Amino acid sequence: MCGIVAGVARQNIVPALLEGLRRLEYRGYDSCGVAVLQRGEARRVRTLARVCALAEDARAEALDGPTGIAHTRWATHGMPVIDNAHPIFSGEQIAVVHNGIIENHEQLRQALRNKGYTFSSQTDTEVIAHLIHEHYRGDILAAVQNAARLLQGAYAIAVMCRDEPERVIGARQGSPLVIGMGAQGAFLASDTFALSGCAERFVYLEEGDLVDIEGRRVQVIDREGQPVERREIAMQRAAWDAELGAYRHFMQKEIFEQPVAVARTVATLLGRGEQQAAMPEPAELADIEHVLLLGCGTSHYAALTACGWFEHFAGVTARAEIASEYRYRDHVRRGGTLVVPVSQSGETADTLAALRYAQAAGEDRTLTICNVAGSAMVRQSRWSFITEAGVEVGVASTKAFTTQLVALFALAIQIGRQRGHISDAEAATQMRKLDALPDAMRDVLAREPEVMAWAEALRKSEHVLYLGRGTHYPIALEGALKLKEISYIHAEGYPAGELKHGPLALVTRAMPVIVTAPNDALLHKLKSNMEEVRARGGQLYVLADLDTELMGAQGMRVIHLPRWYGVLSPLLHVLVMQMLAYHVACLRGTDIDKPRNLAKSVTVE
Numbered sequence: 196m197c198g199i200v201a202g203v204a205r206q207n208i209v210p211a212l213l214e215g216l217r218r219l220e221y222r223g224y225d226s227c228g229v230a231v232l233q234r235g236e237a238r239r240v241r242t243l244a245r246v247c248a249l250a251e252d253a254r255a256e257a258l259d260g261p262t263g264i265a266h267t268r269w270a271t272h273g274m275p276v277i278d279n280a281h282p283i284f285s286g287e288q289i290a291v292v293h294n295g296i297i298e299n300h301e302q303l304r305q306a307l308r309n310k311g312y313t314f315s316s317q318t319d320t321e322v323i324a325h326l327i328h329e330h331y332r333g334d335i336l337a338a339v340q341n342a343a344r345l346l347q348g349a350y351a352i353a354v355m356c357r358d359e360p361e362r363v364i365g366a367r368q369g370s371p372l373v374i375g376m377g378a379q380g381a382f383l384a385s386d387t388f389a390l391s392g393c394a395e396r397f398v399y400l401e402e403g404d405l406v407d408i409e410g411r412r413v414q415v416i417d418r419e420g421q422p423v424e425r426r427e428i429a430m431q432r433a434a435w436d437a438e439l440g441a442y443r444h445f446m447q448k449e450i451f452e453q454p455v456a457v458a459r460t461v462a463t464l465l466g467r468g469e470q471q472a473a474m475p476e477p478a479e480l481a482d483i484e485h486v487l488l489l490g491c492g493t494s495h496y497a498a499l500t501a502c503g504w505f506e507h508f509a510g511v512t513a514r515a516e517i518a519s520e521y522r523y524r525d526h527v528r529r530g531g532t533l534v535v536p537v538s539q540s541g542e543t544a545d546t547l548a549a550l551r552y553a554q555a556a557g558e559d560r561t562l563t564i565c566n567v568a569g570s571a572m573v574r575q576s577r578w579s580f581i582t583e584a585g586v587e588v589g590v591a592s593t594k595a596f597t598t599q600l601v602a603l604f605a606l607a608i609q610i611g612r613q614r615g616h617i618s619d620a621e622a623a624t625q626m627r628k629l630d631a632l633p634d635a636m637r638d639v640l641a642r643e644p645e646v647m648a649w650a651e652a653l654r655k656s657e658h659v660l661y662l663g664r665g666t667h668y669p670i671a672l673e674g675a676l677k678l679k680e681i682s683y684i685h686a687e688g689y690p691a692g693e694l695k696h697g698p699l700a701l702v703t704r705a706m707p708v709i710v711t712a713p714n715d716a717l718l719h720k721l722k723s724n725m726e727e728v729r730a731r732g733g734q735l736y737v738l739a740d741l742d743t744e745l746m747g748a749q750g751m752r753v754i755h756l757p758r759w760y761g762v763l764s765p766l767l768h769v770l771v772m773q774m775l776a777y778h779v780a781c782l783r784g785t786d787i788d789k790p791r792n793l794a795k796s797v798t799v800e
């Protein structure tokens with residue numbers, strides 16, 4: 196999604212802006228641009244190419260000035276063409292970068308046209324620039340405040356004005372914006388990671404906040420127009436930096452980081468980590484009867500996997516809702532509900548809105564599971580647990596998924612224990628399984644060469660079917676999603692028992708069928724489902740635990756994983772799914788870390 200970097204630096208801000216954009220590249224974008232105030236002029240360069248090309252252009256144009264704004268755009272309104280790339284100008288005076296969607300842009304555009312404004316882009320953002328221009332009377336803060344009152348929808352913006360050379364205004368409503376301060380100056384960005392090269396202290400803006408950066412002065416103003424102090428936080432651990440090291444892609448690096456990411460998350464859950472888990476007090480969990488999990492994409496599949504754990508270990512009903520659907524349905528209240536939003540970034544627009552919707556319906560027990568401390572969902576929830584995945588750069592989520600699963604598993608055990616559904620001893624036994632998980636994951640990751648052989652066989656496929664049952668059904672869904680996202684092969688995940696109710700019609704020799712086959716109680720049922728495929732000439736690719744006694748045969752290839760890992764087995768099987776998607780995509784030559792049309796931190800609806 197769009198990324199913003201802006202600020203007022205002690206010296207030329209262009210290198211800091213470009214470095215910030217480079218750090219935001221992981222979010223996905225189709226164009227980018229940068230503008231600075233230079234000798235009484237607002238000067239900009241924009242490109243449909245990558246940030247490194249923008250840096251070349253900025254050098255060629257000798258862009259140089261202490262005040263600037265920059266942007267990576269993921270188009271929502273208007274094609275990815277230069278005219279639509281941000282920064283968007285109003286005349287030569289006002290420059291704006293924007294993340295979000297202005298929902299009343301058509302009415303505003305018409306009203307501005309009637310007043311003589313002309314539009315040079317198709318973006319909704321241009322109405323913001325012209326509105327600020329219209330309200331400008333020598334004070335850019337006042338102009339932004341007045342213009343913002345007319346905007347409906349979601350936005351984070353950074354604005355500068357040619358006539359106020361050391362000033363940048365930021366505003367946030369529904370999209371993330373953080374202030375970063377350090378020896379080099381004061382900055383704004385979509386996330387802290389963008390500023391990790393130039394700031395040490397951070398302040399997240401609240402909904403409706405504005406910030407006025409003028410020279411070295413930074414003032415936050417709330418939605419009532421009052422100056423306000425917001426809590427300052429120190430830099431998040433930046434050790435897991437965006438350096439590739441020996442890996443070809445961030446996705447590959449992040450797949451292989453999972454044993455460490457899981458170990459860190461487990462350590463935090465067990466109170467042995469660097470930070471303490473902010474889980475609810477035990478008494479708060481004792482009367483939970485129902486868990487409502489909210490998420491999108493891969494986070495939704497983590498939630499779906501965990502439903503079985505909540506039912507089994509906690510004896511509560513659990514429902515995983517797709518956030519963008521749930522937020523527009525009727526919420527039927529029932530007592531004893533715990534609402535659990537799940538998100539990598541903690542800023543996913545639909546999940547955040549779904550959380551607020553649940554709260555508005557009276558749900559006050561909310562616990563966010565996400566990977567970014569201080570994010571919007573963390574601030575919005577009563578409790579939170581921050582997974583220790585570290586910065587995830589690849590658009591296709593991997594280590595965020597497995598660490599979310601760890602957190603959800605621990606939560607299910609906690610609730611089960613507090614409700615008396617399982618004994619303390621049983622809870623301790625289950626939690627101990629988490630300790631050995633990183634080693635078991637390493638064992639599975641060592642199967643990479645076998646996975647590469649499968650990838651070779653699958654690279655030319657046009658469609659792939661993924662099957663699983665029980666807690667492995669969401670793993671089939673996640674496997675299919677990973678393949679779609681990065682290799683662009685059409686893939687679908689199905690509960691294996693559903694095969695004969697429709698998808699079996701698709702099975703031919705040209706339809707590879709990938710099966711996640713743990714040695715659990717459903718194995719025999721699954722074996723029958725596999726026979727249904729083989730009988731129709733379908734090609735089976737089976738992930739089987741060592742103790743399943745499944746062997747390769749005509750029409751059936753098998754990768755043997757270690758012995759069945761019990762209820763946590765989804766965390767092992769998914770690793771093969773991730774590696775498989777990754778290697779198929781490598782062979783097809785796609786842009787793995789920035790797949791077409793997709794973005795990370797989906798901060799628009």
Ligand code: HGA
Nearest residue numbers: 196197269271272294295
């Ligand atoms: N609506 C603006 C910004 C899009 C955005 O925030 N994407 O993440 C545009 O289309 O330019």
